[in-house]
Amino acid sequence: MNLKNSLHVEVAQKRESRLCKDRIKDLVHSHLANYVCLTPGASITGPELEENIELQEHVHSITFCDVDHHTEVSATAVDLIYHVYKLDTFGVETDTMTDASTGEEFAAADVWSLPAQDFHGLWENLVYDTKLKEDTVRFVETALDFADRGVDPHIVSCNRVVLLHGPPGTGKTSLCRALAQKLAIRLGDRFPRARLVEINAHGLFSKWFAESGKLVARLFERVVEIVSDRRLLAVVLVDEVESLAAARRAAIAGLEPSDSIRAVNALLTQLDRLRRFPNVLVLTTSNVTGAIDVAFVDRADLKRLVGPPSARAAYQVLSGCCSELMARGVITQRERVFSLCVLESARFAESAGSRASVRLWGLAQEAAARGLSGRALRRLPVLATLQGRGMKAPDLLIFIEWLYAALHQYLEDATQLDDEHNQRPPPVVVTNGH
Known part of the structure; x- marks a missing residue:
């Protein structure tokens, strides 16, 4: 009897690739044999595929995704279920x-x-x-x-x-x-x-x-x-x-x-x-x-x-935004953003390496307390750049301070908008042509 759990592996095959799905599965399976652990939610893309020329030629990304796993799992402790697909590029x-x-x-x-x-x-x-x-x-x-x-x-x-x-x-x-x-x-x-x-x-x-x-x-x-x-x-x-x-x-x-x-x-x-x-x-x-x-x-x-993000969810959203901006060179990558479980294990103690992450946690708590939506949270990094006044590639701690300023400006603008709306006279409703 097989007592292993399953882990779904979603493989995006390149549009121009003509390999059959079974061959793609074999290539991916051989590549994953080099991994000791697999992280659900993580993806293998671009540079990480360069060591396997055939895989890089035919595969755009490999994503580990499963509803039953939220932490890193041993590659030998799970059965891998492969889903190979091509993305439609024609739009709506x-x-x-x-x-x-x-x-x-x-x-x-x-x-x-x-x-x-x-x-x-x-x-x-x-x-x-x-x-x-x-x-x-x-x-x-x-x-x-x-x-x-x-x-x-x-x-x-x-x-x-x-x-x-x-x-x-x-x-x-x-x-x-x-x-x-x-x-x-x-x-x-x-x-x-x-x-x-x-x-x-x-x-x-x-x-x-x-x-x-x-x-x-x-x-x-x-x-x-x-x-x-x-x-x-x-x-x-x-x-x-x-x-x-x-x-x-x-x-x-x-x-x-x-x-x-x-x-x-x-x-x-x-x-x-x-x-x-x-x-x-x-x-x-x-x-x-x-x-x-x-x-x-x-x-x-x-x-x-589906309600507004809690502090925990807000931290995940904001840390994801910061990681993306560091990967793209918008923020100078001098330190990493720690996961919330790492901060919790350290009881949110501040150190030279965790200072930015602890500060970001405080921002997430404030955003959640003020009821910011996920859409508003993801807009903050763009608004934060206005605080830099032309400064390029700040470090993470400086950018988080910009995020605080952007949050406070957003809340002030929202309050002014609400005040203006409340001062308007109610609209005249016309029904049935009368």
């Missing part, structure tokens, strides 16, 4: 539709072929304290396994619908895209093709006029065309799904034409229709939890809050 295709009542053409959905170059590395750079990423992967694997085994959905209900909710800037949409990319790689042997169909519910509702219900049906007819290929994995992302609730409530209150509620009902009906296809996953996001339609919430199997 916009699917347009025409409103029959007005003749106006509008963007209905963005369609990505997966795995996409645009999303490469996105999964690894998303940082959460909870097991959010792990749970979403396991949910999808379980849901697809149920479908494969023919589990009767009337007995065990599974809609394969995920709802991520929380304030703006917390990475909900990015996580959905990264999850779609991850699944396209992990399930590549089962689904040789994968598509991400990204629908902006808010944008669509702004275009729904007299033909609203028909427009929804037409949009999902195109989705059904895609998912009819059972060898293709389709991930449908509905952003800002709270727009459904707003339209439904407004229609019930008489503030919108009854056609709006028909559009909402049509969308819910089409989502139910997708349940028949075992190769479909529906991901949704909402910035306003309290506004989500009850009928939709009931359809979501997995509902997770």
Whole structure:
């Protein structure tokens, strides 16, 4: 009996490479035989592949990724599961539709072929304290396994619908895209093709006029065309799904034409229709939890809050930013950024080597206490450069002081913006032409 745990190894094969996947796996496996330990989340790229000429010629990167391992593991203590893939470089295709009542053409959905170059590395750079990423992967694997085994959905209900909710800037949409990319790689042997169909519910509702219900049906007819290929994995992302609730409530209150509620009902009906296809996953996001339609919430199997980063997550984000800037020569690399577990083992004691890291931990705590979003955290390094006034390649400690100044300026600007907003008179609402 094999008692070893598994470790997934994702291998990005170069587009121009013509080697078969099995040969790529053999090359990578031989190369990894030289490693004593493997670090989940780490990647082998560029210079690290130079010692193996054939590998460098055909492989772009090797990434160790698994939901069950968070610390370094012995290379002989795990079974390596290889996933070889090529990145699609053609980018997004916009699917347009025409409103029959007005003749106006509008963007209905963005369609990505997966795995996409645009999303490469996105999964690894998303940082959460909870097991959010792990749970979403396991949910999808379980849901697809149920479908494969023919589990009767009337007995065990599974809609394969995920709802991520929380304030703006917390990475909900990015996580959905990264999850779609991850699944396209992990399930590549089962689904040789994968598509991400990204629908902006808010944008669509702004275009729904007299033909609203028909427009929804037409949009999902195109989705059904895609998912009819059972060898293709389709991930449908509905952003800002709270727009459904707003339209439904407004229609019930008489503030919108009854056609709006028909559009909402049509969308819910089409989502139910997708349940028949075992190769479909529906991901949704909402910035306003309290506004989500009850009928939709009931359809979501997995509902997770995505909140602002804690101090621990903020430190990981900021340390990752600093490491990237040192690697690119923006910051002079004179000292390393220690991981949080190293700082904790030393009880955050300051030394010549750890001073910058301890100072960065203080910044992460302050940012978390002030509720900065992940998006705002990743913007701080750019704003920090404004503090240098033309100074090039500062050392890490100086750059962290710039980050402190950028944080305080960001908070001051946000306060002023809120004050200005609160002083404005409320807008005049005109409904039904009155």
